[in-house]
Amino acid sequence: MTDLLQPHAIGQDLVRRDGELKVRGTATYAYETPVEHPAYAHPVQATIARGRVTAMDTAAAEALDGVLAVLTPFNAERLADASDAEYAVLQGQDVGFRGQLIGVVVAETSELAREVADGIAVRYDEQPHDAELSADRPDLYAPEQVNAGHETDTAEGDVAAAMAAAEVTLERTYSTAMYHNNPLEPHATTALWEPAGDGFLTLWDSTQGVHPDRAAVCQVFGLDQEQVRVVCPYVGGGFGSKGLPHANVMLTALAARALPGRPVKLALTRQQMFVLAGYRTPTIQRMQLAADSRGRLSAIAIDVVEQTSKVKEFAEQTGVPTRMMYASPSRRSTHRLAALDVPIPSWMRAPGECPGMFGPEVAMDELAEELDIDPIELRVRNEPEVDPETGKPWSSRNLVRCLREGAERFGWSGPRAHRDGDWLVGTGVASSVYPTMRQATSTANLRYEDGRYVAEIGAADLGTGAWTILPQITADALGVDVADVDVRIGDTRYPVASVAGGSSGTNTWGSALVVAAREFRTKFGADPRDGDEASGDVDQAAQDDTHSPYAFGAQFVEARVNADTGEIRVPRLLGVFGVGRVVNPRTARSQLIGGMTMGLSMALHETSAWDPRIGQVANHDLAEYHITVNADVGEIEAHWIDEHDPYVNVMGSKGIGEIGIVGTAAAVVNAVHSATGVRVRDLPVTLDKLLPGLP
Amino acid sequence: MKPFAYARPGDVAEAVRDVVAEPNAVFLAGGTNLVDHLRLGVARPDLVVDVRTLTSREVTDLPDGGLRLGAASTNSQVAADPRVRERWPVLAQALLAGATGQLRNMATTGGNPLQRTRCVYFQDVTTPCNKREPGSGCSAVGGYTRYHAVLGTPAVLPDPAAPESCIATHPSDMAVALAVLDARVQVLGPNGERTIPFTELHRLPGDDPSRDTVLEHGELITAIDLPALPAGTRSAYRKVRDRASYAFALVSVAAVVPPDGELRLALGGVAHKPWRATRAEEVLRGQQLTEDAVRAAIAAELADAQPQPGIDSGNGFKIPLVARTVLATVRGLLPEEQS
Incomplete structure (x- = not known):
């Protein structure tokens, strides 16, 4: 304490x-760093999803006026450490996914670099690729652990027995789409190697951490920390995609090494960000709930199927929030992965909790409907006294206060659905959660x-x-x-x-x-x-291991569905959060409503339309990959309760960057259901899924 | 970006001559679509001829009560014109449903109808596309078809490898309104001037999906004329999309109800061209505009509609969506006693 x-x-x-x-x-910003006489790099990318590069015709490109360097797997220097396959750029001829980096052109202008890179003829030995996720693939496997060091599977009690004995059971499968982080500022780097000495590299890089960025670059290039400086005063958004460097950073450093003394700039195009900068895996979530007639859970289980890349494993911890959210004697969570010929998934705002609170929070709404219990009351009845996963007391848990205060502010009581002219109106609620962490x-x-x-x-x-x-x-x-x-x-x-x-x-x-x-x-x-x-x-600061630290919240949504066309609009979104002490209400509110807006976006608009035939996101730009815009957001409110938590840290703060996106999509789906009677279990909720159920 | 020459000739006649002289030349107006395509490598011209300052920016009254929109008038300007708002509201509404304020400030009357499809495969030079690269095949068939055509396509599912296959849609909102208004396109070309009915400007893929319109190389749109509508005519544009702004139509409907009740109807987001629903109009001719009659008429229009399977369940939803949207739009235009 x-x-x-x-x-x-x-x-x-x-x-x-x-x-x-x-x-x-x-x-x-990184790409705008004022440097003397910069050169510009543009990647060459594989146009097959699996196989081997057998030849690249670069002679004409190299001879062009203004072209400074053309690097390929056939002439690039060997890196000191190629053990991380994502970072081992141009170290081999194998292609593991469409869009993989297979070369880079450095030229006097960015236009020339791009034109030349796009014009290089590549010969491949193409192999059949496998890029389609499904829950019934025979090759699903259990990873050793899932992201952030969580256990892959957990089990307590006997879910099957509880399901067989319960008064009410619910078994449903939910799915979330593939999403791309898409910060406004693209991933961009300016790299400069000192021309003399043992080698000193300066990177102006758009990153969520200059030191982790430096550590990765030092590892790959075999450099001491003193030999690399990373500078990044401002970042135009990251949402996890700049949490660790991606292959583009290594490629820029490699390209600049070919031109010592000359700064080299590389900014990914928006299309390249759909391949090289990570993404959230699609998830398939099979939920089981067992309850008595009063809604007290006797079992809760989530079995998750999701994807990773054959090139490098990333296992989203989707099942993790189910382990601690509600009280239940029997519980199970599992994660199974399909390793595919696809780009490498990675962190995206609230990995685990964001997709992992979709299935459970819609399932709770379905259970409430089945039992004819108010969905807030159902959650209150399953409030655990201690963390069900660890048995530790909570450092502070104010989910019920958030639900109650939110209900009051939103005007939850009374009928949830009505018709207003051409519009079917309904309301929905869901819980939010995010662990409180300190590095x-x-x-x-x-x-x-x-x-x-x-x-x-x-x-x-x-x-x-x-x-x-x-x-x-x-x-x-x-x-x-x-x-x-x-x-x-x-x-x-x-x-x-x-x-x-x-x-x-x-x-x-x-x-x-x-x-x-x-x-x-x-x-x-x-x-x-x-x-x-x-x-x-930080390791000199007080540390508490005896409590379970989490932030909680509740989100409320009013959804309107056009009775003719099925168009969905959300005029009201309200969240109440218990996030410890808020350091700055202005920036905190911005973080929370930003997260909620991103959750709304996940609910209604965002989906990376995956074309398994070619192994690529089909809608890979911001004109076609839709992100919620201002016109989609009506009234949006974020509130927080006055929460005193003496266990988390000396500021009493819990972290607010991610909890806003957790639960929003479920609240939207629950509101759309109350408006229309149609239960959509696969995100995003779009009008085509509602049309068959409309009057 | 492929290097290209840029020319800004002194007048339209010179612009036409410049383009005619260079087989791989294009006109540049607002640039809202062409500049993207230059960057993406979708358009690879050797010569770009800038006509923005050469054609008229004016919107002028025609002697017969119609209106002439100079080719360089902007989408914002036309949408805000009091005459358009009052007498051709379907056009003002369509313009305001398109793109964003910034884009509408740049986009022009002459350029907007000539914007190219938003088919994601057309815009990606690493995938086959008969429209971009004739004979290479169609990646959209069996792919991401949410924004693709259900009308004007072959009765059987197209063969992705066939050189004529194309299920792209025309993305313009403005063009759907111009189609329902029977606008006339004024064109200057190497052989002089001609007038093309707007409904005949765009073509179906036929055996050459690379051609969006009937314009010949070097032909330049100089103005678009709106014929007068009878006093008391009501019109509306209804665009259906997932996102409330800055999204292309899943489907759209432009409807005009003159005092005599002879419904005129055009559809967007459903075909390679702005789709004038002539079959539905024919069915309704001489009939009372009741909901049942409209329902039957749109059913006739959609009788040959062909859903395209694909990613995320394809685009079959467009067929009921068109019917529902037409009904809702027409209902809003009927006099109180009928609706």
Whole structure:
């Protein structure tokens, strides 16, 4: 148990410190880094989904005026470590998925590099590919573990016996689509190798973590950390896709190595982001619920089937939230993967929880309907006193408060469905959850400089607000005005920091900053001299292993369905969250409604239309891959309860980057069902799925 | 991007001569579609002839009560024109249903009807496409067909390998309204001027899917004329899409009900061209516009509709969706006592 920081700056809705730079267009992003005489790189990509490159005709390209280098598997240098197949660019002739990098052209202009890259003739030995996920494939396998180190399968009690004995049972299969992160700023890198010496590489890269980025590059190129600097002050969104570097970063570094002293720039096109930057696997979720007539669960089970790439395994932890969400004596969760000739899936905002709270939260709605119990009441009746998975007490769990307060604010009571002219109107609810995490590594350095407190930490601001809220935390830890504090982030010249992922950034970096601030005060007192300096590590901060830390929430949706066309519009979306203490209400609200909007997008619009015949996303640009736009969002509200959690960290914060996207899609499906009577179990909910059930 | 020459001639006659002289030349107006295609490699011209400042930007009254839209008038401008809003609301509504404010500020009257299909395979140069590369085959057949045609396609499922196969749709909203309004296209070409009825501007794939329209190389649209509608005519455009803005139509309906009750109907998102529903119009001729009559008429129009199977259950949903959307649109145009 920790005494939380006394909030002074914390809790203030300060404007973004980087806001004006961004509005004026002067914040420098990776591709825009001003460098001397840059060259431009464009990848060559495989146009088959499986096979082998047997020849590439590059002679004409190399002879062209303005072309500086053409690298292929046949002439590229050997990397120091090719053990990670995603990073082993141009190290072999095998093709594992369509769009895989098989070359790069560096030229004086980006237009020339692209034209030349697209014109290189490639000969293949093409093999039949296998790129279609289904739940009945004979080759599904259980991975050793799933993402974030979770167990693949868990079981407690006897689900089958409970299902056989229960008064009411529900068995349903749900599915979520393939999704691509699609941050506004594409994955982009400017790379420069010093022309002399042992080799020094500077990367201006769009990343969620300069230090993890550097570690991966050092591994692949066999460099010491001192030989690489990664700089990234601003990120135009990442949503997990910039959490770890992808092959494009290694390709840019490789291309720049062919031109020492010459900065080389490479930005992925939107189409390339649908191949090279990770994505969320489609999931198939078979749910089983058993309950008594009052709705008390006796069994809950989820069996997940999803995909990975044969090139590199990524196993989304979709079944994980079912393990802890509701009380039930018998429980089971399993994950099975199909390894396919497809691009490599990876992190996308709330991996695990986001898809994994779709099936269960729609199933709970179906059970409530079956039992004729209010869906909020059903959830309340299954509230666990301790974490069902670990048996530990909760650090704080306020799901019921969120549901109750949300119901009050939304106007939940009364009939849920009515008709308004041509529109069928209904409401729906679902729960949200996200684990509260803190990473093991991060260090902050704090110095007194010209009358100001300056902290340095290699943290990242993805547009989330780190530039603004880290000074708030530091100011309260020092007991000074926030206006007297600067926090510098986004450069490996600053002390090591963990990735901005798992909603752990504020929890981790904030903890290190507080340790550094306290160390500073201990060493130098309240009246420091210029140049006084102290540092702090997150591992020096108080740690609690005796409680189960999670954030919870409840989301409410009003859906309107056109009775003629089946068009779905969502005029109201309201969430109430228990996320610990909120550091900055302005940036927090932005994170929460951003997550909810992305959840709405997942419910109604987003789907990567996978063409298994060619092994490619067919709708691979933002004109055809639809993301919810302003016109689709009516009233959207995010609220939070006043939650005091002394176990999570000294700020009392739980992390807010991801919980907003969790549960939204289920709430939308539940609202559409209440409006129309049609239960859609496969995302997205689109009008074609409603038409057969309309009046 | 493939290098190309850029020309900005002094007048339209010179522009036509420039394009005629270079077999691989194209006209550039608003550029909202062509510039994307230059980047993607879908369009690979040797010469781009910029006509934006050469044709008229004016919207002018015609002596017979109609309206002439200069080819360079923008979509925003035409949609905001009080005469269009009052007398041809179906056109104003169609324009505002298309694209975004920024795009409508650039897109022109002459260019909009000539935008090319949004078929994802047409736009991806790594996949076969008979429209982009004649004879290479059609990737859309059996693929991602959600935005593809159900009308004007062969009665049997097309063979993806056949050189004539194409199930693309025309994406323009404006064009559907122009089709229902019996607009006339003024064209200048190497052989002088000619007028093409708008409903005859676009073609079905036939044996050459690479050709979207009947325009010959070097022919330039200089204006589009809207014929006058009888006083008391009502019209509307209804676009159905998953996303509320900035999305192409799944299906769309343009309907005109003159005082004599002779319904005029055009459909978007269903065919290689803006689809004038002449069969439905024929069935309704001389009949009272009741819901039952409209239902029967649209059933006749859709009798030969061919759903295309494919990813995510294909596009068979369009057939009931068209019927429902037509009914809803016409219902909104009927006088109170009939609806």
